[in-house]
Amino acid sequence: GEQVEQLPSILRVQEGSSASINCSYEDSASNYFPWYKQEPGENPKLIIDIRSNMERKQIQELIVLLDKKAKRFSLHITDTQPGDSAMYFCAARATGGNNKLTFGQGTVLSVIP
Amino acid sequence: NAGVIQTPRHKVTGKGQEATLWCEPISGHSAVFWYRQTIVQGLEFLTYFRNQAPIDDSGMPKERFSAQMPNQSHSTLKIQSTQPQDSAVYLCASSWGGDTQYFGPGTRLLVL
Numbered sequence: 399g400e401q402v403e404q405l406p407s408i409l410r411v412q413e414g415s416s417a418s419i420n421c422s423y424e425d426s427a428s429n430y431f432p433w434y435k436q437e438p439g440e441n442p443k444l445i446i447d448i449r450s451n452m453e454r455k456q457i458q459e460l461i462v463l464l465d466k467k468a469k470r471f472s473l474h475i476t477d478t479q480p481g482d483s484a485m486y487f488c489a490a491r492a493t494g495g496n497n498k499l500t501f502g503q504g505t506v507l508s509v510i511p
Numbered sequence: 512n513a514g515v516i517q518t519p520r521h522k523v524t525g526k527g528q529e530a531t532l533w534c535e536p537i538s539g540h541s542a543v544f545w546y547r548q549t550i551v552q553g554l555e556f557l558t559y560f561r562n563q564a565p566i567d568d569s570g571m572p573k574e575r576f577s578a579q580m581p582n583q584s585h586s587t588l589k590i591q592s593t594q595p596q597d598s599a600v601y602l603c604a605s606s607w608g609g610d611t612q613y614f615g616p617g618t619r620l621l622v623l
Contacts, residue, residue, distance in 0.1 A: 399569070419595075430610055432612070439614055440616070441515075441602060441614040441616045441617055442554070442558050442602070443614070444611055444612070444613070447610070447611065452527075457524045465622070487553075487554060489554075489559075491610075496559065496561050496566060497542060497559065497561075497569055497606065497610075497612075498544065498556045498558065498570075499544075499546075499552055499556065499612060501546075501554035502553070503553045504553055504554075
């Protein structure tokens, strides 16, 4: 089945700088790549997603890039704020009628004021 | 819209006891997913229903875990003879068409 690797596991950045999280996947049939943000004690919340027919998507300070050839996708948070501190998960969904998501291991992002 | 509802939010059981977790998907969503989250394993897929029918249970430990969706408004995950290694946060998610999955608050299960 699909496997997703996510790096780094821990990321500390200064407020106002950019943060980047990288994920790679194995199944070339995967066609949907969501990113979730999870704060302590809370459920994961979708923050942005990208489908395989796109290479780049931006929602405000969030940018996701998808490189299908390399089977990699990434999340970039520009102008980070303390409120961006949380756990972030990438995920991939393969085609074939099964909509289950395979998640990366997560990245703990700390934005230092 | 209340979002995905999961009950109970916390459950403590003794080793060997049974635990039943409940999920109410967002109204109108046809797909329900169960995931398990631990520090060590991260977020793991357990099982998936579409229009109440079981589609994929490849993530379910076969012997003690079972899931059902008797109607479109709720799904249950049952763990028999619970073991300490079953301790985790069990997350239910629902989806309208299969893409965007909305997660519930989870049930934190602790097996002593």
